[in-house]
Amino acid sequence: MTHPWFRGVSTPRVLAHRGLVPSDAATGGIAENSFAAIAAAHSVGAHYVESDCHLTADGVVVLFHDEDLSRVTGDPRRIAEVTVGELESLMADRGGLITLEQALDAFPTVRFNLDVKAEEAAVPVGATVAPFAERVLVTSFSDDRRRRALAAASAAGGGIVPATSAGTATITRLLAALSLRSDRLVARALRGIDALQIPERQGRIRLVSPRLIAAAHRHGVEVHVWTVNDPQDMVRLVEQGVDGIVTDRADVALETLA
Template sequence: MAHPYFDAPAPRVLAHRGLTVPGDSHVENSLAAVAEAVSAGATYVESDCHLTRDGEIVLFHDDNVERVTGDPRLVADLRLRDLEALMADRGGLLTLRDALEGFPETRWNLDVKAAAAAAEMGRLVAPHAERVLLASFSDARRRAALAAAAAAGAAVRPATSAGSATIARVLGAAAAAPASVLRRLLRGVDVLQIPQRQGAVRVLTDRLIRRAHDAGVEVHVWTVNDVDEMRSLVARGVDGIVTDRADLALAALDG
């Protein structure tokens, strides 16, 4: 049975770090960016989580805040109030707690960016597990967050996508391994979230899409901003598009 996270119709448009369009004064992963994505009609929002010095989970992609604020310090070295001040004129800081409670209809695709964040992330998402997918390049980090959610009494396991090591094994198995091998590799995984290419290596293939679907696993592709490319991927069977332009994607893929 599919996880309740996937109850919404496909293809899924995942608003990458919210929505920021040319001319906006707010930055990615801010309160304003998420609000704009939701206002545009996004059901799914993709974001990234780090732990502050005083133990709060905040939505930030990088381990430092220089790219979006100009301040070179690490998130882990900043207190919540420091980040709130830095983000005050950039769309507003969004903590994970406020994201989950402030956008109760939104489904969250959350990347565990730091090992130190995994336990607190799991605890916070536990009451909302039916509308949360936990992701990470690190299988160890995402599994730690899943375990923390279970320990905190989550009624269902949060959905989850495969980490880099699992994806590498799946890519090798997809070429010729029996279905039983692929299903074993994908046990406990709901979706493969992948780029089309990694350097010279073609990651997304029609065979991978077909074999993932045979194993009951969705395929989402990141990060796609060209509308024609989105339509082509969906025509090939891709279930979800991670995009910086959720507004364009929703208009292009509606119906």
């Protein structure tokens, strides 16, 4: 059965990567993953927002990509070393901090694609999203981390668990199964997976191929490619059969793929 996260939105799906920060907003100091960036993605009609989860020193899940604050705010401390109040002050003129709870509450029509970046964030993320599981997809490069988040969501009793996409180990097993041309091993690798969210290439290795797309679709799994900002690449990938585009330019993608 298709997870509610996918229902009611046609493909190709456009996933706003860390929200949307148009060039004029970036010039004005607005940061990715900020309240303003999520609001901008919502305002252009993005159904899906891809974001990242870290845990503050006082145990609040916030939407933030990096482990530390240096790139976004110039502060060298790690997210885990600052309180949510301190982070709110640092982000005040950068579009505003947004916590996971605030995002789910303030944007009730947005479906979130959440990458659990920190080990300590896995269980709090799962517990936070449990009441909103029908519009959340949980992912992580670490399969163990995403499974712990899913288990925490299940334990919190939300009724259903969030959708999920494969971590690195699962994708590695899938690629090995494809090279062996073993549909049995492909099925095993994709068990419990709703989506493959991958770059088109990893170094010299091409990940997105007709064989991978066909295998995923055969087992009811979507393929979403990140991070695609060129309109020609968006069209080319969709023509190959991918189901979703993760992009920094959700405005451009929505217009291009309409």
